């Protein structure tokens with residue numbers, strides 16, 4: 001009878017997490033509620049975890065499966081709060097797709113910080129321009145062209161009339177993608193459009209004037225038909241990446257990375273150094289002055305938050 005006392009353990013994927021509790025998906029595709037075992041353990045959506053089933057007697061008494069350990073993460077997307085503390089958002093992503101739309105208006109500096117945070121975590125970045133059914137000629141056009149020129153994939157779609165949704169699905173195939181961005185840009189509506197039968201709650205018409213309202217409250221992972229995984233996340237007001245050193249900040253700007261080898265100094269931060277190819281590119285108009293300004297702003301944000309960061313090291 002010894003096998004009865006051997007706890008059954010298996011690996012599973014965290015598809016939704018709420019503090020100390022989570023929903024995990026087993027290899028067979030079954031969804032199970034589970035709780036964290038041990039105070040030091042912390043998990044995020046996307047984690048691969050080891051789960052231990054309760055013994056039959058404990059299960060009968062209401063015990064849930066327990067997450068006992070987390071497998072090494074291939075990637076981890078994190079943000080920094082205003083006090084310089086790290087907050088993990090999702091793991092094992094291969095792509096961060098920042099969703100923007102003509103409404104609500106886009107803050108391109110926040111999009112840049114998202115793209116930089118992805119780069120620091122070795123996650124690819126892309127821009128999804130949603131609501132192509134609305135007139136986007138106004139503010140968005142310029143910023144979107146900057147991303148194209150910097151080398152990011154840009155996909156223009158409409159979740160409402162399905163324009164280019166098949167192209168988006170094909171682009172996301174085989175990837176583990178998180179949709180991120182401001183509240184109301186249509187992340188959940190897009191998730192529903194990409195995954196038939198999914199009915200993730202989206203902002204209703206009666207709510208549509210409620211600016212700053214966040215409809216989605218938890219980060220959740222779904223499998224896409226045809227391959228790939230998609231994580232829908234709550235909208236944000238702001239985003240700052242995990243802290244990195246001065247020299248690393250520029251890795252979030254592929255166009256700066258491409259120009260930097262032509263700078264006179266190998267450790268050029270492209271601020272006031274003589275012979276800087278990045279500043280020459282701005283003067284010549286081949287590099288975006290706004291994107292460069294954004295780089296300098298993030299460098300300053302990182303330096304402002306760094307004292308806290310240094311103390312924690």
Ligand SMILES: Nc1nc2c(ncn2[C@@H]2O[C@H](COP(=O)(O)OP(=O)(O)OP(=O)(O)O)[C@@H](O)[C@H]2O)c(=O)[nH]1
Nearest residue numbers: 131159160184185186187188189203214215216235
């Ligand atoms: N015109 C138009 N409206 C859209 C489109 N996609 C989404 N919407 C509308 O935009 C509003 C917000 O959509 P959601 O999917 O809830 O937005 P979200 O990004 O998930 O918002 P949060 O969960 O709060 O972060 C809803 O009223 C949608 O119907 C689109 O392609 N075109």
Ligand SMILES: [Mg+2]
Nearest residue numbers: 187188215216
């Ligand atoms: Mg949503």
Ligand SMILES: [Zn+2]
Nearest residue numbers: 263268270276
């Ligand atoms: Zn330089």
